[in-house]
Structures are given as structure tokens and as C-alpha cells.
Amino acid sequence: MSTNLLKLEIINDMSIKINWTFQNYFNIFFGRLFLSYPNIQENTEECWTNTILQMLDNYKEIDIINNTKELYLETDYYYSFPTIFLRFQNIKVLEIAGSRWFYLDCNQIPISVQHLILTQQTNLPQNIMIGAQSLINLQKIDLDITPFFGDGKMLYIEEIEEIEEIEEIEAIPDLGNLIEISLYFQGCGIDIEMIEYVNIYKDIIKNHKLFENIKYRISNIYIDNIEGFIVKLS
Numbered sequence: 001m002s003t004n005l006l007k008l009e010i011i012n013d014m015s016i017k018i019n020w021t022f023q024n025y026f027n028i029f030f031g032r033l034f035l036s037y038p039n040i041q042e043n044t045e046e047c048w049t050n051t052i053l054q055m056l057d058n059y060k061e062i063d064i065i066n067n068t069k070e071l072y073l074e075t076d077y078y079y080s081f082p083t084i085f086l087r088f089q090n091i092k093v094l095e096i097a098g099s100r101w102f103y104l105d106c107n108q109i110p111i112s113v114q115h116l117i118l119t120q121q122t123n124l125p126q127n128i129m130i131g132a133q134s135l136i137n138l139q140k141i142d143l144d145i146t147p148f149f150g151d152g153k154m155l156y157i158e159e160i161e162e163i164e165e166i167e168e169i170e171a172i173p174d175l176g177n178l179i180e181i182s183l184y185f186q187g188c189g190i191d192i193e194m195i196e197y198v199n200i201y202k203d204i205i206k207n208h209k210l211f212e213n214i215k216y217r218i219s220n221i222y223i224d225n226i227e228g229f230i231v232k233l234s
Contacts, residue, residue, distance in 0.1 A: 026062070031069030031090075038075065048082040066090055074120070076100050081108035088112075099123055105170075107131030114177075117142040119184045129170040129210075138175050145183040145228065148210050171213045178214070184228035205229060 026033050041047045056065050068088050073081075074097040081096060081104055094113045096104065097120035105128055109116060114137050118124055124147045132138070148169060172181065183205070202221045205211065211218065211231070219234040 026064055026068075028062070028067070031067050032072070033064065033068045033070070034072045036072070036074045037077075038073075040078070043075075043077045045083060048078070049084045052082075052084045069093065071095070072097070074098050079103045080105075083108070086110055093117070095119075097121065101125070104128060105130040106135055109135060111135060112137055114138060115140040115142075119144050119182075121147075126168040127170040129172050132170075132175070133173040135175065137177060139177050140180045140182070141172070141178070142182040142184065142228075145185045148183070148208065169209045171209055172211060174213045174217070179233050181211075181231040181233075182224070182228050183231070201229070205231065 024035050024038060038051075040051055065088055068091055070093040071085065071088065071091050072095045073085075076099045079100055079102045081101075085091075086108070088110055089112055091110050091112050093115045094109065095117035097118075099122040101118075101121065102123055102125060104118075104125060106116075107130060109131075111134060113135060116135075116138060118128065119142050121144045124144055126147050128143075128147070172178070205221055206215055206218050214233060217233040218231060220230075220232040222230055222232075224230045
């Protein structure tokens with residue numbers, strides 16, 4: 001079975017371009033590996049592993065596997081986070097985007113991750129937090145609000161009586177280093193003009209199943225830049 005090799009081209013003394021179907025690069029200065037819709041043949045675990053391993057082997061002098069501090073992966077053609085990235089043991093910031101992460105959960109996330117970003121999603125699973133108790137370095141989580149609060153109707157006063165517990169939701173574990181969770185509501189139908197003048201959404205969020213393990217640590221909830229709710233932990 002053949003795989004598509006990653007070809008890297010020096011752009012300047014800080015960046016290396018990865019010649020794939022879309023713009024992809026490795027930034028030496030920031031240690032950022034940016035992979036947007038990579039052309040992985042067949043999109044199987046075997047193809048992902050072979051392709052990434054060939055990249056690492058072809059550019060040993062760069063030592064991408066150890067120098068990657070930030071990883072951005074965007075694709076609509078794979079449904080779980082490829083296991084090959086568990087070998088990247090120094091990733092601090094991980095951003096996963098796309099529309100078909102049906103089987104994504106925190107068992108697939110490297111333990112080194114401090115900031116997990118899952119905001120450009122359309123099918124983020126409600127049980128995404130499965131396995132998160134092992135992420136002992138996690139400090140910040142950014143999530144799309146829709147999988148947990150629907151289209152935002154749960155935040156309207158007149159519809160509070162319709163709120164129902166969603167059993168599929170996996171609660172965020174009580175991680176000692178976790179200090180902030182952001183819930184992004186851009187594009188989900190929430191009326192920001194209404195929310196800005198009421199405080200009831202704070203109780204709805206605080207008492208939501210997603211936060212049941214860390215409810216006692218919530219010190220503040222507020223709206224930031226009309227993009228999302230910021231939940232601060234003590």
C-alpha cells in the first residue's frame with residue numbers, strides 16, 4: 001500500500017511548508033504544526049500512521065515529533081483523532097476542527113495538552129469528555145455550546161421549563177489544573193441582546209450536567225467579546 005509523502009519546503013528561517021492539497025506548514029519558532037484537510041490516502045489509521053512517520057523520518061533534523069508544541073488538525077474525512085499523534089509528547093495546545101468527529105473523545109488526546117480547542121465543530125459528540133480524567137495537565141477547554149445546550153434555547157427565560165437532562169453528556173472531570181472552560185455560541189442561534197440583560201443563564205450553565213463534577217469550583221461566569229460564555233474555576 002502506498003501513502004502520500006509529506007514534502008517540506010523551507011519558507012524562511014522560521015517556517016517550513018508542507019506541500020499537501022491545502023496549505024499546511026510547520027512553524028519552527030512557535031513549534032506549530034498546521035494540518036488543514038491533509039490528503040491522507042484512504043483515511044485509515046494505517047495510512048495516517050505511515051504518512052506521519054514518513055514525514056518524521058524524512059526530516060529528522062527538524063525533529064517535528066518533539067518540537068511540536070501546538071497542533072491544529074482540520075478534516076471532514078476522519079472520525080477520531082489519529083493515534084499516531086499520541087507519540088507527540090510535547091503538545092501543549094491542540095485544536096481539532098471539522099464536521100465529522102463522531103467518535104472523538106479525550107482518550108485520544110495526548111496527556112501533555114494544556115489547552116484543548118474544539119470550537120469549529122458541527123458534530124461534536126456529547127460524551128467528548130470520556131477519558132478526560134487522565135489529562136492532568138489540562139488548564140483550558142474551548143467547546144462549541146450546541147452539543148450540550150442545543151441551539152441555545154436552553155438559555156431563554158420562557159423556555160426554562162422545557163430543559164431536560166441529556167444522559168449522553170459526559171461531565172468534565174475535576175482536574176486540579178483546570179481553570180477555565182469557554183462555551184462558544186457563535187452561529188448557534190442564541191440571542192445575545194437578550195442574554196446580556198439577564199443573569200439566569202449563569203444558573204443554567206452552573207447546574208448543567210457538563211459541570212456537575214466541578215460545580216463547586218465555579219467562581220465566575222461571564223460573556224467574553226460576544227463570542228461565548230467563560231466559566232472560571234477557583
